[in-house]
Amino acid sequence: MTPFELQEPDTLAEAITLLDPDDPAVRPLAGATALMLMMKAGLFQPTRLVSLRRLDDGLRHIFIDERGELHLGALATLSDIERSALVAEHAPAVTQACHTLSNVRVRNVATLGGHLAHGDPHMDLPPLLLALGARARAVGPHGERWIDAADLFVGYYQTSLERDELLSEIVIPSPEPDTHATYVKFTALSADDWPAVGVAAAARHRDGVIVDAKLAVSAATERPTRLPAVEAALRGATVCADTIESAAEAAARSVEPLADLRGSSAYKREMIRVHVRRALVTVTRS
Amino acid sequence: MSALRQIAFTLNGRAVTADVAPHHTLVEVLQEQFALYGARESCAQGLCGCCTAIVDGRAVSGCLYLAAFADGADVVTIEGLADRNHLDPVQEAFISCNAFQCGFCTSGFILMTRQLLEQNPDPTDDEIRHYLSGNLCRCGTYPDIINAVHAAAATLHKE
Amino acid sequence: MSTRVDPQPITEDRPTVQIGRSIPRLESLEKVTGETEYIHHLRLPHMLYGKIFRSSVAHGRILKLDTRAARELPGVAAVITGADVCALIPEPYYGPAFHDQPVLAIDKVRYVGEPVAVALSEDPHLAEHAANLIEAEYEELPAVFDEVEAAAATDTFVHDALKPAGTFPDLKHLQGRTKTNVALDFSLRHNDAERGFEQADYIFEHVFRTPAAIHAAMEPIVAVGEPRGSSAVTIHTSSQSPSFVRTEVARLLGWPENHVRVRTAFLGGGFGAKLYIKLEALVAVLALLVKRPVKIALTMEEQFYTITKHATTVRMKSGVTKAGKVVARRCEAWWNGGAYADIGPRVTQKSGFTAAGPYDIENVSLDSYAVYTNLPPAGAFRGFGIPQLVWAYESHTDIIARELELDPLEFRRANILRNGRPQATGTIMRDTATVEVLDTLERAMDWKAPRDPGDGNVRRGRGVAIGFKACIAPTTSVAIVNIYGDGSCAVYCGTVDMGQGSDTAMAQIAAEVLGLDPRAISVIHPDTDVTPYDMATLGSRSTFHMGNAVRLAALDAREKLFIMAGKALGCDPGLLSAAGGCVRAPDGRQLSVGEVIKSGFLMQAGNLIGSGSFRPTYTSPSHGDGQSSDITPFWMVGAVGADVEVDMETGHVRVTRLVSVADVGTVINPAIVTRQLNGGAVMQLGLTMSEALRFDHGQVTNASLADYKIPGILDVPAEIFAEAAPGCQHSGPFGAKGAGETGTFAVSPAIANAIHDATGVRIYDLPLTPEVVYRALRAAQHNPLENEL
Incomplete structure (x- = not known):
């Protein structure tokens, strides 16, 4: 690794002033796991890194507010989230996804904020947060703003965050009763591989009819992508194999999978079809 | 170039200090300044676990962990698990x-x-x-x- | 399993005590406390770290090399290029078979990743930074990548002329050959294959391929050069072949061998990657040029640019009678050797002559080609080419059995090569448990039990395969057994313990002869100034070769011990025996070994030194037809049975059971041997399911363990076990032979055969990734998946 300067501010406000909106060689650093990979490989050579680990703003919180919304602090580690009883109760699919997310040591160090702000399409939680209708709170020099999770990811390793903006928390809305959510991770090379295809689904059905459905795919696509047209077609449809198969087919046709070491575009399209179907079967099970 | 800073931490139950640069990793500092070689770098990507150390009770990949972050922490390595006469x-x-x-x-x-x-x-x-x-x-x-x-x-x- | 068999002139007639015992590895304590010595950890005073600047083109002439910015970076001690190397060594080309590989590139580069220059600094980060500042300009030349195309190329050549190493008389005819990428072609003709095909009722012909792969030892390749004045050098290296390193570095420097000292420690895995010259010549030259110790430790990524497993294309053709007898087989194998030959030509020959499989086939024709390409060099890889060939002949054999509607295991048994019958080279097979291995596998698998074929999306299947290998020959091992003044004992041998447990096995062999506790014997790690010659730790040769040498050395030491004890006890030395750490007379009187030494040297002093040297007989295959009456000191046989589940919607294959059965002769340490077999099977599982180097114009595109996936604990089958079949190698130490590679032989085809059993789909190219299987399933449904691009 090439040498760099490390700053460790005590407050979020101070951290933001240390960031540089115009200099890509200055970046914030939380658990550092993803950035370290890029730095060790020489893909990122920072001049200055702003560590968030000393912030006293309490960004490690996990709580449920009076409206039943789950707040996850951006500096909560993925292990904190994995082990949280509140998360397990309120968003069990998040707990489930954390179990196979990277590995224990990475989860012990990597933070939720870093996991999202990295913009890597292979991350596991983004599609799930999309399907759960989550939103993110971002803080910058001019104050804070809310970003719908679906609007956070704008391209390959690109988010809608400014260079001097930081995520402070993620909020997962209170689910409607009887909502079921799941994340399906398909790995192509080994069991502990990055996903070749990730599919997240959340659905609610009553009397054999789908009341609401949210669907997102990742890893095969350049960014975690919600599929509103497929969701719309599912709403009001009867829970049956045909409904699910046509939704899976529509999902596969609605995205342009990227070919890489883990599969060709054509193969990934097929895998999106299969895993959207499997995810929908899971979330529409009575 | 980047300046060295002194960090203080507990290493296998003993209070220690080390002079580290921001780009130094925990595994490097354990090897170079404390002659502890039980944590060793292999894949350099946090995937293989050869560089595992315990920081504040949680396992980390020493190759992806900045040594500067060990400041004030409690660090345990394989050498701190037991002595040769009383294995864990x-x-x-x-x-x-x-x-x-x-x-x-x-x-x-x-x-x-x-x-x-x-x-x-x-x-x-x-x-x-x-x-x-x-x-x-x-x-x-x-x-x-x-x-x-x-x-x-x-x-x-x-x- | 502890039948004692004695091939040597000195016979013993008591049952063995230490052979067949699963004692824990001698170094167990160090390994669980993190204290094991690896060269990876070595730091010397005033040491510099070297970082390699590598070629970015697959084939090109170096027009300009600009090292100024790197040299001027504060803290950089030196930047060394090929020109600097030539000032020290006029012809700095090395290699075990061909002297074709430069210490650093000279005039040309021949693959992406080839070392071009080295930046040196006390700070490894600075050395890396400096290496990044080096710039090179190349005139790009046409490149060749595919082994079959490169072999047939008429205008693009990796090397201007072949430069075989003088040490191999059988390569002399290749000296100076030009306009070819074929480094070596090996032919074998056993009777008349063409006539055999005419006599056959059915002809089968298929082509199989395997990709390049890497060893990915957990301890990446590392070496430290330490100058001792200007006329001697010490090389500390994670090498499997310290004796070869000494010989080759001494040759390069024009020095006698005793000016070069090479030492190793424990290796964090080797698997063939750490053989011959890797970094050793480079660190020796750097250390001598800058007059300071120099360490180069490769990153995992750099290992992908250093040494690989040969990609292969193998064409198999068989003639079979209606009765299910294979009467003729023709095989052609092309080995993608990359830009430098390394040991590739030996893989081509030594594995090539087994390419027809462990079968009794009347007419055989084999051609095997070592081919240069503009890819990273390929060399030895656990199995030494055998897994690639077994992939071909056992997939092929299975196709024949299933098309003829014969039980795959019975078909193999009906054609198997048995003891007393000639192998394709003409060598009569002996002490080889081919039949016993098949029988053991059949029982261990419960092969005939009814199975659940699955339904719908999940289909289940079962497959078997069997492979065999000849041990490399002729090679020499020398050992010393030294009994110290207090009666403690050390074994000095050049075998490198890289996880296979050789220290423990050698201690058990010496302990057996000397009547000592093996846990009290120390095994001195290779140091060419201390330990005697050993050809190398490779090819499953150590237990047999070094085991025999250690046994002879221990017998020699024991003879001296008995003479000394005979005087003390007033007894004929020929009547003494050694057991329980003592020398015993027939009347029951005994002295501890320490007491014997004291009686001889009159105090706790002196040494009793025994030495042993072992080299088996060998007859070179004759040029042209490859026939030999004595091609190998022993044969290894490995069979695998696999159960799989195939997800018909994704092509994902889960191996649910993996059973390995091997002929390893008498087992010295069953716990270690079964772990070697299972470990080989797990490694080959990765090479079967996911591992493949991917290239883009010669550039590796997955040079990391994030993108090149080796098996993790989740990938290991729920049921996995290994078993040694009953066998005895009469010429081996106490009946033992090698086991390090046998677990790898048959894994890949066993799994592919199981996939065929489950789905009816046959796959010809490794690895069996979900997409490969999925595409095959779709093609079989006459609904092929559209092609890329």
């Missing part, structure tokens, strides 16, 4: 189950197993496999490692 039950189990060959990955597997058994004293095969999925053994000693985890769990139950 996990170490004993790795020997009795023949759970290593070349040994390069072994410290990492042993430390991860310690962590697992602290959190889950009686893990199933599936739980063991998931917990240890971030450690690689190119010698392919995995079946024996699973046996060793069970054997260590049984010993710890008796204690």
Whole structure:
């Protein structure tokens, strides 16, 4: 690794002033796991890194507010989230996804904020947060703003965050009763591989009819992508194999999978079809 | 170039200081300043676990962990697990189950197993496999490692 | 399993005590406490770290090399290029078979990743930074990548002329050959294959391929050069072949061998990657040029640019009678050797002559080609080419059995090569448990039991395969057994313990002869100034060769011990025996070994030194037809049975059971041997399911363990076990032979055969990734998946 300067501010406000909106060689650093990979490989050579680990703003919180919304602090580690009883109760699919997310040591160090702000399409939680209708709170020099999770990811390793903006928390809305959510991770090379295809689904059905459905795919696509047209077609449809198969087919046709070491575009399209179907079967099970 | 800064931390129960640059990793500092070689870099990507160390009670990949972040922390390495005359039950189990060959990955597997058994004293095969999925053994000693985890769990139950 | 068999002139007639015992590895304590010595950890005073600047083109002429910015970076001690190397060594080309590989590139580069220059600094980060500042300009030349195309190329050549190493008389005819990428072609003709095909009722012909792969030892390749004045050098290296390193570095420097000292420690895995010259010549030259110790430790990524497993294309053709007898087989194998030959030509020959498989086939024709390409060099890889060939002949054999509707295991048994019958080279097979291995596998698998074929999306299947290998020959091992003044004992041998447990096995062999506790014997690690010659730790040769040498050395030491004890006890030395750490007379009187030494040297002093040297007989295959009456000191046989589940919607294959059975002769340490077998099977599982180097114009595109996936603990089958079949190698130490590679032989085809059993789909190219299987399933449904691009 090439040498760099490390700053460790005590407050979020101070951290933001240390960031540089115009200099890509200055970046914030939380658990550092993803950035370290890029730095060790020489893909990122920072001049200055702003560590968030000393912030006293309490960004490690996990709580449920009076409206039943789950707040996850951006500096909560993925292990904190994995082990949280509140998360397990309120968003069990998040707990489930954390179990196979990277590995224990990475989860012990990597933070939720870093996991999202990295913009890597292979991350596991983004599609799930999309399907759960989550939103993110971002803080910058001019104050804070809310970003719908679906609007956070704008391209390959690109988010809608400014260079001097930081995520402070993620909020997962209170689910409607009887909502079921799941994340399906398909790995192509080994069991502990990055996903070749990730599919997240959340659905609610009553009397054999789908009341609401949210669907997102990742890893095969350049960014975690919600599929509103497929969701719309599912709403009001009867829970049956045909409904699910046509939704899976529509999902596969609605995205342009990227070919890489883990599969060709054509193969990934097929895998999106299969895993959207499997995810929908899971979330529409009575 | 970047200036050195002094960090102070607890290393295997002893208060220590080290002079580190921001780009130094924990595994480098353990080796170069404390002559502790049980954590060692292999894949350089946090995937193989050869560089595992315990920081404030949680396992980390020493190759992806900035040494500067150890400031004020409690760091435990394989060398701090036991002395040669009184091995930890996990170490004993790795020997009795023949759970290593070349040994390069072994410290990492042993430390991860310690962590697992602290959190889950009686893990199933599936739980063991998931917990240890971030450690690689190119010698392919995995079946024996699973046996060793069970054997260590049984010993710890008796204690 | 502890039948004692004695091939040597000195016979013993007591049952063995230490052979067949599963004692824990001698170094167990160090390995669980993190204290094991690896060269990876070595730091010397005033040491510099070297970082390699590598070629970015696959084939090109170096027009300009600009090292100024790197040299001027504060803290950089030196930047060394090929020109600097030539000032020290006029012809700095090395290699075990061909002297074709430069210490650093000279005039040309021949693959992406080839070392071009080295930046040196006390700070490894600075050395890396400096290496990044080096710039090179190349005139790009046409490149060749595919082994079959490169072999047939008429205008693009990796090397201008072949430069075989003088040490091999059988390569002399290749000296100076030009306009070819074929480094070596090996032919074998056993009777008349063409006539055999005419006599056959059915002809089968298929082509199989395997990709390049890497060893990915957990301890990446590392070496430290330490100058001792200007006329001697010490090389500390994670090498499997310290004796070869000494010979080759001494040759390069024009020095006698005793000016070069090479030492190793424990290796964090080797698998063939750490053989011959890797970094050793480079660090020796750097250390001598800058007059300071120099360490180069490769990153995992750099290992992908250093040494690989040969990609292969193998064409198999068989003639079979209606009765299910294979009467003729023709095989052609092309080995993608990359830009430098390394040991590739030996793989081509030594594995090539087994390419027809462990079968009794009347007419055989084999052609095997070592081919240069503009890819990273390929060399030895656990199995030494055998897994690639077994992939071909056992997939092919299975196709024949299933098309003829014969039980795959019975078909193999009906054609198997048995003891007393000639192998394709003409060598009569002996002490080889081919039949016993098949029988053991059949029982261990419960082969005939009814199975659940699955339904719908999940189909289940079962497959078997068997492979065999000849041990490399002729090679020499020398050992010393030294009994110290207090009666403690050390074994000095050049075998490198890289996880296979050789220290423990050698201690058990010496302990057996000397009547000592093996755990009290120390095994001195290779140091060419201390330990005697050993050809190398490779090819499953150590237990047999070094085991025999250690046994002879221990017998020699024991003879001296008995003479000394005979005087003390007033007894004929020929009547003494050694057991329990003592020398015993027939009347029951005994002295501890320490007491014997004291009686001889009159105090706790002196040494009793025994030495042993072992080299088996060998007859070179004759040029042209490859026939030899004595091609190998022993044969290894490995069979595998696999159960799989195939997800018909994704092509994902889960191996649910993996059973390995091997002929390893008498087992010295069953616990270690079964782990070697299982470990080989797990490694080959990775090479079967996912491992493949991917290239883009010669550039590796997955040079990391994030993108090149080796098996993790989740990938290991729920049921996996290994078993040694009953066998005895009469010429081996106490009946033992090698076991390090046998577990790898048959894994890949066993799994592919199981996939065929489950789905009816046959796959010809490794690895069996979900997409490969999925595409095959779709093609079989006459609904092929559209092609890329």
